[in-house]
Amino acid sequence: MSQILTEIMTVLKDSNSLFNAEQDLMIRCQALIATALGQALEELDDLLIGETKYQEIVGKRERTLNFMCGAVTFKRRLVKLADKKYVFPLDRYLQLIPRSRFSPLMVEKVAKLASHSVLRTTALAVNLLTPLSISRQKVGQLYQAAGTQCEKQREETTLVNIEKKRRVPYLYLEGDAFCVALKAKQHHKNVFIHRLQLTEGISQNGQRRQTLNRHVFTGLNRQAVFNQVQDYLDQNYDLRATTMITGSDNGSGYEPSCFDELAVGAKKHEHFLDRYHLNRKIRSRLSKMPKILQSKLFQGVHNWDNDQVQIVLDTCEFQANDADSLEAIQLLRSYLKRNWNYLKPADKRSLATETVCLGGCESNHRRFTYRLKHQGRSWSKAGLKAMIAVITSEINGQLETAMIKMPNTLPISIMPVKVAASYFLKQPFTQHQGIRHGSISLDAATSSAMGNLVKAIS
Numbered sequence: 001m002s003q004i005l006t007e008i009m010t011v012l013k014d015s016n017s018l019f020n021a022e023q024d025l026m027i028r029c030q031a032l033i034a035t036a037l038g039q040a041l042e043e044l045d046d047l048l049i050g051e052t053k054y055q056e057i058v059g060k061r062e063r064t065l066n067f068m069c070g071a072v073t074f075k076r077r078l079v080k081l082a083d084k085k086y087v088f089p090l091d092r093y094l095q096l097i098p099r100s101r102f103s104p105l106m107v108e109k110v111a112k113l114a115s116h117s118v119l120r121t122t123a124l125a126v127n128l129l130t131p132l133s134i135s136r137q138k139v140g141q142l143y144q145a146a147g148t149q150c151e152k153q154r155e156e157t158t159l160v161n162i163e164k165k166r167r168v169p170y171l172y173l174e175g176d177a178f179c180v181a182l183k184a185k186q187h188h189k190n191v192f193i194h195r196l197q198l199t200e201g202i203s204q205n206g207q208r209r210q211t212l213n214r215h216v217f218t219g220l221n222r223q224a225v226f227n228q229v230q231d232y233l234d235q236n237y238d239l240r241a242t243t244m245i246t247g248s249d250n251g252s253g254y255e256p257s258c259f260d261e262l263a264v265g266a267k268k269h270e271h272f273l274d275r276y277h278l279n280r281k282i283r284s285r286l287s288k289m290p291k292i293l294q295s296k297l298f299q300g301v302h303n304w305d306n307d308q309v310q311i312v313l314d315t316c317e318f319q320a321n322d323a324d325s326l327e328a329i330q331l332l333r334s335y336l337k338r339n340w341n342y343l344k345p346a347d348k349r350s351l352a353t354e355t356v357c358l359g360g361c362e363s364n365h366r367r368f369t370y371r372l373k374h375q376g377r378s379w380s381k382a383g384l385k386a387m388i389a390v391i392t393s394e395i396n397g398q399l400e401t402a403m404i405k406m407p408n409t410l411p412i413s414i415m416p417v418k419v420a421a422s423y424f425l426k427q428p429f430t431q432h433q434g435i436r437h438g439s440i441s442l443d444a445a446t447s448s449a450m451g452n453l454v455k456a457i458s
Contacts, residue, residue, distance in 0.1 A: 030131050033069040041074040041090065048089040054079035058086065065096070067103045070131035102142060106132075108403040111146035114139055115371060115390045140383065146403065147386025150393035153402035158231045165238040172199045173229070173246045173262065174274070174361035175254050177222070178369060181378040188378050193388060194222045194253070196229050197364060202357040211360060218368070218392045220385065222253045229262055239266040243351075246270070247358040249277035250339055270349055273342040276362045285332035288325050289316050301336070304344055309336060367391060 008025060015021035049057070058078040065072050076090040091098075102110075113122040119136035127133050177192045200212040215232065219225040233239065244263040248254035248271075256271040263269035278301070286294050293316055300308035313333050320326040336343075346356045368391055372379065379387070393399040445451050 027131070030069045034067070034072045034131075037067065037069065038072045038074040041072070042076070044093070045074075045076040045090040048093055049077055049079070052079060052089045053082065054089075055082050056080040061088070063091075064101060065103050066101055066106055066132050068106060068109070068130060100145075104403040107142050107146050108400060110134075110139055111143040111390050112394060112399065114143040115387060115394060143390055144383060144386040146399075147389040150389040150399065150402045151385075153398065154228075154389075154393070157398075158228075158235065160235070162235055166236055167238050167240075168200050168242055170201060170355055170357075171237065171239070171242050171244050171266075172201065172357050173197070173244065173259065174358055175246075175248045175259070176274070176361050176365070177251075177253070178365055178373075180372045180384065182384065183378045183380050191220060191384075192222075193368065193372070193384075194219055194225045195361065195365070195368070196225055197361045198229065198232070199357065199360070201355075202360075211357075214395075216364075216392050216395045218388050220381075220388075226258065226262065233262065239263075242266050243268045243270065243355075245272070245351075245356060245358065247272045247274050247361070249274045250342065256342065270351065271342055272356065272358055273339045274362065275359060278339075278343070281335060282332065285328045285335075286316060287328075288321075289319065293319075301343055302345075304348060306340070367395065 007028070011024050011028070012021050015024060056079065058080055060075045060077050062073060062075050065074075076088050078086060078088055080086055110122060110126060113125055117125075119139045122139045123134055123136045126139070173196060175194070175196045177194045179190045180193055181188045182191045196217040197214065198217070199214045202209050203212055217225050217228045217232070219228070244259075244266040246256075246259040246263070246269070248256075248259070250256065250273055259271055260269060279298070282294065282297060282301070286297065293312055297309060297312045300306075300312060313329060313336075316329045317326060320329060346353050368388070371391065372384070372387065390399065393402055446455065
């Protein structure tokens with residue numbers, strides 16, 4: 001410690017500004033940590049060799065990993081097991097991905113940054129804040145690798161058997177979809193990203209409301225997303241004493257019947273039409289009508305007063321000046337008639353008003369849309385799936401867990417390592433003395449030994 005303090009004092013004294021001093025100190029500290037980490041990994045390899053059952057030590061091989069502190073180079077032993085498999089005990093112990101040059105923590109940080117900003121900005125942040133230098137292409141590779149691992153971790157989680165399931169009085173499930181541009185060979189085309197959000201209610205923190213135990217399900221295939229919700233409910237909740245409250249815009253794929261399937265086994269199921277889509281529909285259909293009629297219609301819908309709603313719509317039809325306005329009013333009438341049962345207020349369904357905590361799904365689209373849309377962005381299908389998986393995993397608090405669990409499908413004790421045949425044909429390396437160079441000086445003193453040698457051979 002005293003030596004480190006002495007070096008820091010020397011840097012502070014020799015630097016002409018705090019800017020240069022801090023920059024120099026960061027470089028030295030990162031280099032010191034990287035060197036120490038490399039030595040520690042080699043010492044750990046020495047310890048593991050004593051505990052590994054192997055038939056033969058083939059040799060040592062060098063590997064470089066990029067950590068948050070910079071590039072760390074270390075050597076570890078390759079051994080041949082009794083079953084003729086070749087493994088690196090250190091790689092097996094640390095669960096390192098073959099041929100990967102980045103640590104799991106580095107991959108997680110880059111993926112999280114990429115889920116909030118474009119790839120160039122992410123690469124700039126990494127290059128400024130770490131000793132590493134990566135390109136936007138490498139950022140794309142890292143977040144796609146992280147997305148693949150997040151999806152694998154989600155699939156593995158669904159296989160875990162939970163004995164004690166949660167029992168809650170209310171569960172809230174909302175669903176919706178939004179459109180994103182997908183790259184095509186000749187032109188862009190749009191695809192829908194389907195989202196379902198499951199919560200246990202809302203807690204009040206001052207003036208801020210927060211969802212309880214929120215879990216998000218996202219994907220490009222609607223039926224696959226609904227299946228994920230079904231698996232999650234079966235795995236984590238006992239619904240026999242739970243009232244399931246669902247909400248959507250009742251559009252294609254999000255009809256009440258779709259949510260009925262997810263509520264099987266629940267004590268009660270109540271479905272509501274999403275208020276955001278309802279209000280937007282009324283405003284768009286009555287855009288040419290006086291504001292007083294819009295307010296009257298909102299009031300009638302809110303009070304679930306069908307007579308008032310019909311009177312307002314009849315008045316709007318009487319005041320319509322063109323065929324387009326008349327058609328819009330007729331479409332609105334059909335829309336309200338089709339969804340009337342799902343506009344019934346909570347107090348008329350034997351539910352307390354404060355127990356209905358819906359409406360958060362639409363606003364929570366922003367976490368996805370701010371990254372996936374706008375500024376003419378379009379995505380490859382693989383990149384879009386990976387980014388969706390990263391954002392969803394981060395929202396659910398599972399991104400770090402996914403990076404800890406490495407994607408090795410084979411048992412850890414028999415993880416194979418490919419060894420080229422040319423490796424065994426190489427001669428062992430021996431240190432060479434090198435070529436010795438010499439010269440005779442022509443301007444040496446004539447009284448010296450070299451001067452006498454020059455006179456003898458000239």
